[in-house]
Amino acid sequence: PQIRKMLSSGVCTSTVQLPGKVAVVTGANTGIGKETAKELAQRGARVYIACRDVQKGELVAREIQTMTGNQQVLVRKLDLADTKSIRAFAEGFLAEEKHLHILINNAGVMMCPYSKTADGFEMHIGVNHLGHFLLTHLLLEKLKESAPSRVVNVSSLAHHLGRIHFHNLQGEKFYSAGLAYCHSKLANILFTQELARRLKGSGVSAYSVHPGTVNSELVRHSSFMKWMWWLFSFFIKTPQQGAQTSLYCALTEGLEILSGNHFSDCHVAWVSAQARNETVARRLWDVSCDLLGIPMD
Numbered sequence: 059p060q061i062r063k064m065l066s067s068g069v070c071t072s073t074v075q076l077p078g079k080v081a082v083v084t085g086a087n088t089g090i091g092k093e094t095a096k097e098l099a100q101r102g103a104r105v106y107i108a109c110r111d112v113q114k115g116e117l118v119a120r121e122i123q124t125m126t127g128n129q130q131v132l133v134r135k136l137d138l139a140d141t142k143s144i145r146a147f148a149e150g151f152l153a154e155e156k157h158l159h160i161l162i163n164n165a166g167v168m169m170c171p172y173s174k175t176a177d178g179f180e181m182h183i184g185v186n187h188l189g190h191f192l193l194t195h196l197l198l199e200k201l202k203e204s205a206p207s208r209v210v211n212v213s214s215l216a217h218h219l220g221r222i223h224f225h226n227l228q229g230e231k232f233y234s235a236g237l238a239y240c241h242s243k244l245a246n247i248l249f250t251q252e253l254a255r256r257l258k259g260s261g262v263s264a265y266s267v268h269p270g271t272v273n274s275e276l277v278r279h280s281s282f283m284k285w286m287w288w289l290f291s292f293f294i295k296t297p298q299q300g301a302q303t304s305l306y307c308a309l310t311e312g313l314e315i316l317s318g319n320h321f322s323d324c325h326v327a328w329v330s331a332q333a334r335n336e337t338v339a340r341r342l343w344d345v346s347c348d349l350l351g352i353p354m355d
């Protein structure tokens with residue numbers, strides 16, 4: 059257990075408590091998101107579990123309520139593969155909540171067979187990037203009104219293999235399930251950087267994170283990855299350990315000066331050359347607005 063503990067370094071040591079604070083965590087009914095939501099609830103925040111399956115979400119909410127004693131754990135339907143669902147979630151949230159202090163864009167799909175979202179976007183870029191892009195856009199005014207507030211985008215080390223090919227953003231010319239995931243995780247980092255640039259001085263800061271290699275349901279679509287996870291299970295983080303960097307970025311005092319940075323194991327982490335390309339980040343922002351029908355400024 060000691061070696062395992064050392065291998066999974068990076069623990070959020072913040073003692074910040076969150077009474078009166080409001081947080082939204084996407085995909086919080088399983089894995090890293092569930093552990094993130096649990097810790098935020100433990101610290102006293104009102105936590106929204108935003109997930110596709112409300113019934114599963116309710117079971118998790120009950121579990122977190124029992125474990126933390128915090129009854130303010132709420133479940134709301136959010137399907138990031140459908141812009142109507144994203145808009146409905148945001149509309150409901152804005153109607154019922156005065157504040158939003160922490161938005162954790164955690165949900166994700168990996169290596170699913172070629173498929174499209176309700177709006178015709180390729181599933182990885184559609185859910186992992188465009189879904190969260192739209193959600194953040196819809197909640198941005200609330201985040202600004204609630205400043206200081208934070209957005210945490212859960213990306214991955216896999217972004218190193220990602221490329222943003224604007225002529226093949228939807229896998230229309232070439233598709234590989236593995237690479238599609240990497241491209242979408244690169245998009246998470248570019249989105250974070252551009253968001254941070256645009257939000258400078260607003261009191262809203264943004265961070266991207268690599269949670270580590272974590273034992274979760276993410277590998278559900280790939281037998282090979284399931285086997286790899288099993289083979290290396292000793293070295294793999296638990297979801298609770300995987301939640302630490304998201305929590306670090308959401309909670310650590312004074313982190314605002316590092317807005318736009320990428321974090322791993324609760325430290326600033328190096329990103330690929332593609333992930334540092336401001337021109338691509340700006341263009342991806344514009345293309346995303348265009349695809350989602352968001353007016354460009």
Ligand SMILES: NC(=O)c1ccc[n+]([C@@H]2O[C@H](COP(=O)([O-])OP(=O)(O)OC[C@H]3O[C@@H](n4cnc5c(N)ncnc54)[C@H](O)[C@@H]3O)[C@@H](O)[C@H]2O)c1
Binds near residue numbers: 086109136
């Ligand atoms: N597990 C790892 O090793 C690892 C490594 C790097 C990055 N990540 C990232 O961590 C994040 C969390 O993944 P995890 O490992 O906890 O996996 P997970 O599969 O347990 O959790 C992903 C969550 O996203 C939700 N989701 C998927 N599609 C959705 C949709 N259309 N609408 C709403 N929710 C949807 C799932 O229901 C699930 O709750 C993901 O963004 C993933 O890319 C994970």
